[in-house]
Amino acid sequence: MKSSSSVLRGVTLFSRVQGVLVLSAFVLSIFFQSIFVQVHAADCEEAQADLAGAFPPFWGIDEHSTRYVPAEHTSINATNVHQLKLKWAYGLETSSPRSYPLVTKDTIFFGDSGAGLLALDRETGCVRWRHEDSEADVASAILSRVTESGLTLYLTSRREGVFAVDAATGKTLWQATISEEPVPLYSGTPLLADGKIFVPISSEEIGLSLNPFYGCCTTSGGMAAFDATTGEQLWYLPTIEEPARVIGRHFFFVEEWGPSGVPVWSAPTFDAETGLLFYGTGENYTEPATLTSDAIFAVDAATGERRWVKQFTAGDTFNMGCVIGGPNCPDSPGPDLDFGAPPVIANNGLGEKVLYAGQKSGHVHAMNPITGEVLWSKHLSRGGYLGGIHWGIAADEQAGLLYVPISDFPSGGHSDLPAAPGMFALNLLDGTIRWKNLQDTESVDGFWPGLSAGIVAAQGLVVAGDLAGGIAAYSAQDGSVLWQFDTAQTFTTVNGVSATGASIDSHGPLLVDDLLIVASGYGGVSMQPGNALLIFQLVEENVDATHASNSRGQVSE
Amino acid sequence: MNELTQSSVKMWRRALAGAIDFFLVPAFALLLMLVTGVLESAEAYSRGFPYFRVFFLGVASYLMLNGWLLWQRGQTLGKYWLKLKIVNSQDGKKVALWKLICLRAVFFGLPHVALIGFWYLVLIDWFFLFGKDRRCLHDLVAGTLVAPVTELKPVRPAD
Numbered sequence: 001m002k003s004s005s006s007v008l009r010g011v012t013l014f015s016r017v018q019g020v021l022v023l024s025a026f027v028l029s030i031f032f033q034s035i036f037v038q039v040h041a042a043d044c045e046e047a048q049a050d051l052a053g054a055f056p057p058f059w060g061i062d063e064h065s066t067r068y069v070p071a072e073h074t075s076i077n078a079t080n081v082h083q084l085k086l087k088w089a090y091g092l093e094t095s096s097p098r099s100y101p102l103v104t105k106d107t108i109f110f111g112d113s114g115a116g117l118l119a120l121d122r123e124t125g126c127v128r129w130r131h132e133d134s135e136a137d138v139a140s141a142i143l144s145r146v147t148e149s150g151l152t153l154y155l156t157s158r159r160e161g162v163f164a165v166d167a168a169t170g171k172t173l174w175q176a177t178i179s180e181e182p183v184p185l186y187s188g189t190p191l192l193a194d195g196k197i198f199v200p201i202s203s204e205e206i207g208l209s210l211n212p213f214y215g216c217c218t219t220s221g222g223m224a225a226f227d228a229t230t231g232e233q234l235w236y237l238p239t240i241e242e243p244a245r246v247i248g249r250h251f252f253f254v255e256e257w258g259p260s261g262v263p264v265w266s267a268p269t270f271d272a273e274t275g276l277l278f279y280g281t282g283e284n285y286t287e288p289a290t291l292t293s294d295a296i297f298a299v300d301a302a303t304g305e306r307r308w309v310k311q312f313t314a315g316d317t318f319n320m321g322c323v324i325g326g327p328n329c330p331d332s333p334g335p336d337l338d339f340g341a342p343p344v345i346a347n348n349g350l351g352e353k354v355l356y357a358g359q360k361s362g363h364v365h366a367m368n369p370i371t372g373e374v375l376w377s378k379h380l381s382r383g384g385y386l387g388g389i390h391w392g393i394a395a396d397e398q399a400g401l402l403y404v405p406i407s408d409f410p411s412g413g414h415s416d417l418p419a420a421p422g423m424f425a426l427n428l429l430d431g432t433i434r435w436k437n438l439q440d441t442e443s444v445d446g447f448w449p450g451l452s453a454g455i456v457a458a459q460g461l462v463v464a465g466d467l468a469g470g471i472a473a474y475s476a477q478d479g480s481v482l483w484q485f486d487t488a489q490t491f492t493t494v495n496g497v498s499a500t501g502a503s504i505d506s507h508g509p510l511l512v513d514d515l516l517i518v519a520s521g522y523g524g525v526s527m528q529p530g531n532a533l534l535i536f537q538l539v540e541e542n543v544d545a546t547h548a549s550n551s552r553g554q555v556s557e
Numbered sequence: 558m559n560e561l562t563q564s565s566v567k568m569w570r571r572a573l574a575g576a577i578d579f580f581l582v583p584a585f586a587l588l589l590m591l592v593t594g595v596l597e598s599a600e601a602y603s604r605g606f607p608y609f610r611v612f613f614l615g616v617a618s619y620l621m622l623n624g625w626l627l628w629q630r631g632q633t634l635g636k637y638w639l640k641l642k643i644v645n646s647q648d649g650k651k652v653a654l655w656k657l658i659c660l661r662a663v664f665f666g667l668p669h670v671a672l673i674g675f676w677y678l679v680l681i682d683w684f685f686l687f688g689k690d691r692r693c694l695h696d697l698v699a700g701t702l703v704a705p706v707t708e709l710k711p712v713r714p715a716d
Contacts, residue, residue, distance in 0.1 A: 183602050183603055205599060214596070218598070252591070253592055
């Protein structure tokens with residue numbers, strides 16, 4: 001009995017020593033993992049940037065959100081676009097890049113989502129600095145303004161609000177949030193004008209509605225204006241002005257509230273001549289539906305007073321609870337046909353300013369910007385809650401065209417029209433289709449190649465990325481593909497991080513000087529994640545095979 | 558029954574008792590959450606995920622379900638059903654309530670926390686079970702031992 005007890009003690013002692021060793025190794029491994037798991041790009045030898053010529057100043061290139069890059073800002077055009085060649089690739093930390101670059105003489109600023117804002121050397125891609133204060137999901141394009149102290153950058157972090165950042169040092173100058181809503185989401189890109197920064201507001205309740213024990217929903221979307229110098233809030237205009245009330249219960253105790261929702265997901269558009277700010281709204285999260293959902297707002301930028309509101313889809317109540325069949329879904333859910341793309345102001349060819357808005361339903365609407373009167377509407381495709389028209393359209397006043405990318409990602413579209421992913425060019429005057437280039441969905445071996453991301457136009461061309469990772473430049477003349485590149489591949493990067501391209505979504509490509517910049521990979525809303533920031537440059541006498549024929553789709557006039 | 562065999566049986570019963578508590582407390586917290594509505598409003602989420610509210614719901618549920626049993630008999634509901642009790646490791650007597658709550662119960666939430674991350678913390682707690690007297694880290698910290706209720710002196714019927 002005594003000897004068996006000694007053996008037992010020996011075994012126990014051995015177990016403890018062994019255990020302590022295993023435990024120590026385990027704790028150490030976690031410690032070292034936490035140190036080395038972060039990606040550290042090679043720093044530039046010179047951190048100081050030349051901040052001259054920051055471009056673009058707006059999400060929409062100009063304050064009218066045309067997404068058209070004039071010749072003084074890009075040398076890329078229809079005749080030389082085939083000479084674009086990959087210059088360098090950078091491996092981002094995020095797998096859902098959701099930013100739009102700002103480019104100066106020698107620096108590219110880009111939001112790396114949760115890893116903060118990056119300032120990359122334009123030539124080599126080395127890191128000048130990384131903004132450490134807003135390491136919380138940079139969700140917007142990077143805006144800029146020249147102030148007394150130099151260039152100031154502006155961006156939004158989805159949950160942390162608006163940031164003003166010194167472009168030379170990367171230090172935060174101010175940070176602002178709104179106090180009117182308890183769970184605001186700063187998802188859309190703001191707009192800078194008249195010394196103010198206009199910030200679109202959506203709501204986290206769209207996601208909270210997934211929780212069956214959450215009493216959905218009480219909050220409203222809106223638009224907020226801040227002083228661009230100090231960050232002081234000037235005004236806030238909710239999209240729903242009536243307070244939410246209890247409209248029902250589930251699980252005996254959980255109160256259901258409404259009206260709610262009507263988020264503003266995208267950047268506003270500004271007309272300096274009239275002082276009006278225009279923006280689109282999303283659906284109501286809960287019943288009763290309001291007259292402000294799925295609508296276009298015109299607001300006095302100075303005071304925040306409504307001038308007019310034009311609703312295009314009435315009675316649209318929807319939240320994420322509907323996707324999982326949860327109890328927070330309204331009894332009669334709507335189709336969720338937001339305006340995810342900023343409205344565009346352009347000359348219609350007769351010297352008249354017209355406001356154009358693309359909707360997730362696959363409709364394009366043309367309006368009188370003073371009155372909101374609808375001039376014409378064009379239904380292009382099936383649509384769905386991921387578009388239809390999702391992130392952005394573009395206007396080319398010289399060609400008299402409105403470029404409309406269609407995604408039609410399979411997501412609840414209920415219209416009579418079939419899916420028609422691809423690029424459409426409409427006459428600015430009357431909405432008739434000048435040409436279209438549809439993606440080939442039948443022969444696609446892989447992901448849906450819809451055009452969901454924002455697009456960009458320049459002289460004689462329009463550039464768009466697709467959800468399968470392809471990027472193409474289309475001729476403004478006839479829609480034929482002038483250049484294309486498949487980004488759905490692995491890239492050797494300047495920072496030594498493995499980078500993979502995938503779905504091109506969110507803010508889309510930028511043309512600036514002789515560069516085309518695009519982030520490939522967007523893991524949000526069921527798309528394919530990736531982490532490649534790609535910089536293409538015009539290379540003369542390019543003999544590379546990237547000059548492609550129109551193999552991506554069929555052109556029809 | 559020798560010591561090793563007894564310990565094996567105890568571990569099995571302890572695991573089952575722990576599993577019962579593991580599910581019962583969150584279930585009661587869910588009921589408490591529904592009745593009080595503390596996680597129902599947007600305000601609860603205004604500073605991100607309401608970890609503190611979830612924590613206090615868990616503490617309240619634990620105390621409401623197990624407080625009286627712990628105070629009177631050194632048992633949680635799971636241990637009550639599995640006929641186990643928590644005793645002082647030195648003398649086998651009843652443990653002060655403050656030790657059961659402030660020292661021992663602090664570890665109760667680790668398996669739940671493991672579901673969202675920090676899973677190694679619960680492994681550290683359980684790792685000490687490999688010791689001779691089969692005591693988890695929470696037992697060592699609180700100076701307690703889990704013993705079968707049958708070791709209590711049986712009540713003799715009156716002659």
